[in-house]
Amino acid sequence: MGALGRVLAEPIVSRATIPPWPNSSMDGYALRAQDTNGEPVELAVVGRIAAGTMPSRPLGAGESMRIFTGAPLPQGADAVVPQEDVAASGDRVTIRGRIAPGAYVRPAGEDVRAGDVVVKPGGVLGAAEVGLLATLGYAQVRVYRRPRVAILSTGNELADLGTQPGPAQIPNTNTYSLMAQVIEAGGEPVNLGVAPDQLDAITERVYWGLASADALVTSAGVSVGELDLVREALEQSGAELHLWQVSMRPGKPITFGTRGDRPVFGLPGNPVSAMVTFELFVRPALRRLGGADVIDRPRLRALALEPIANPGSRRGYLRVTLTAGAHGYGARLTGDQGSAILRSMVLADGLAVVAPDTTIGAGESVDVIVLRSLEPRSR
Numbered sequence: 569m570g571a572l573g574r575v576l577a578e579p580i581v582s583r584a585t586i587p588p589w590p591n592s593s594m595d596g597y598a599l600r601a602q603d604t605n606g607e608p609v610e611l612a613v614v615g616r617i618a619a620g621t622m623p624s625r626p627l628g629a630g631e632s633m634r635i636f637t638g639a640p641l642p643q644g645a646d647a648v649v650p651q652e653d654v655a656a657s658g659d660r661v662t663i664r665g666r667i668a669p670g671a672y673v674r675p676a677g678e679d680v681r682a683g684d685v686v687v688k689p690g691g692v693l694g695a696a697e698v699g700l701l702a703t704l705g706y707a708q709v710r711v712y713r714r715p716r717v718a719i720l721s722t723g724n725e726l727a728d729l730g731t732q733p734g735p736a737q738i739p740n741t742n743t744y745s746l747m748a749q750v751i752e753a754g755g756e757p758v759n760l761g762v763a764p765d766q767l768d769a770i771t772e773r774v775y776w777g778l779a780s781a782d783a784l785v786t787s788a789g790v791s792v793g794e795l796d797l798v799r800e801a802l803e804q805s806g807a808e809l810h811l812w813q814v815s816m817r818p819g820k821p822i823t824f825g826t827r828g829d830r831p832v833f834g835l836p837g838n839p840v841s842a843m844v845t846f847e848l849f850v851r852p853a854l855r856r857l858g859g860a861d862v863i864d865r866p867r868l869r870a871l872a873l874e875p876i877a878n879p880g881s882r883r884g885y886l887r888v889t890l891t892a893g894a895h896g897y898g899a900r901l902t903g904d905q906g907s908a909i910l911r912s913m914v915l916a917d918g919l920a921v922v923a924p925d926t927t928i929g930a931g932e933s934v935d936v937i938v939l940r941s942l943e944p945r946s947r
């Protein structure tokens with residue numbers, strides 16, 4: 569069960585043919601289709617095959633055997649007639665109609681053939697895969713290690729969970745939303761706590777994070793203020809920065825770099841900006857680090873149920889709810905889209921992607937990145 573939800577690291581090759589022999593999909597009578605001709609015919613019942621037993625002998629001309637669902641067909645038989653379609657008396661059974669070869673027979677190998685690759689590496693193991701692995705006799709499989717991701721929040725104003733915020737302080741949100749996002753992306757978070765807006769304090773924790781994890785994610789301190797020291801701290805701890813500022817809303821100040829083969833993401837501080845930039849930049853990277861072959865969230869075209877406006881020169885990622893309708897999904901804004909309004913993420917099923925200076929009119933279609941399962945839920 570430990571494999572559930574993990575990314576497979578080896579191909580699973582079937583060692584067996586499933587089902588191993590042709591078997592009945594109904595309770596009834598096994599026979600030779602050629603013995604039926606459209607007229608009522610009477611066949612001798614020469615045996616009884618329950619699931620879990622093998623036929624005692626092959627079937628000859630003019631013969632049938634009582635058979636039950638899942639039981640192997642006797643040699644010579646090529647069809648099954650359900651018991652409700654026959655008249656049985658003593659050791660004789662009367663069949664009406666012409667029976668097609670293969671009727672109610674599950675052929676050998678209809679599910680899996682020996683040598684088939686049944687699950688490929690890079691795939692996520694779900695309940696069906698777990699069942700198939702058990703069927704094939706795999707009690708253990710190799711999966712990818714979860715990437716370890718260090719999370720560092722920065723800011724003098726932050727009071728961490730369990731401490732009472734001072735007069736000018738706010739609770740630390742991002743450490744927890746980001747750790748949860750790491751877990752949801754298949755990673756293992758390492759909490760580096762909160763660093764004050766001081767270069768040496770941030771640098772020390774960044775250094776430590778990069779030594780103990782496969783990737784580092786920081787929040788806040790990447791804008792243009794004089795207390796925005798994260799970029800400098802990343803460089804001081806040996807990271808090379810590759811980009812800063814992306815024309816998007818929310819999330820513009822995002823920074824990305826590497827130290828060696830370890831990615832470093834400097835996410836903006838506003839809680840929505842941090843979560844949205846995690847979705848768009850960090851999550852795909854973690855999926856790839858964790859061996860998954862599909863790294864992106866699904867997208868769908870939805871119908872705007874109200875105007876969805878994205879004024880300004882940056883591409884918008886607007887939080888929307890999705891409701892199933894007769895013609896696909898309908899998208900509606902979650903309300904105010906301020907980047908500090910975390911409830912917009914709580915309510916959101918997806919992110920509507922809207923070009924700069926564009927309003928999607930009600931009734932027009934819009935591209936939506938799906939963030940969660942679309943099971944109906946209470947809001």
Ligand code: AMP
Nearest residue numbers: 721723740741742743788789790837838
């Ligand atoms: P900054 O990029 O440092 O200017 O932060 C932008 C905004 O996000 C400020 O209002 C910060 O107070 C807020 N903020 C930064 N870090 C966090 C955090 N960990 N939890 C909640 N809000 C934060």
Ligand code: MG
Nearest residue numbers: 723788789837
């Ligand atoms: Mg700050």
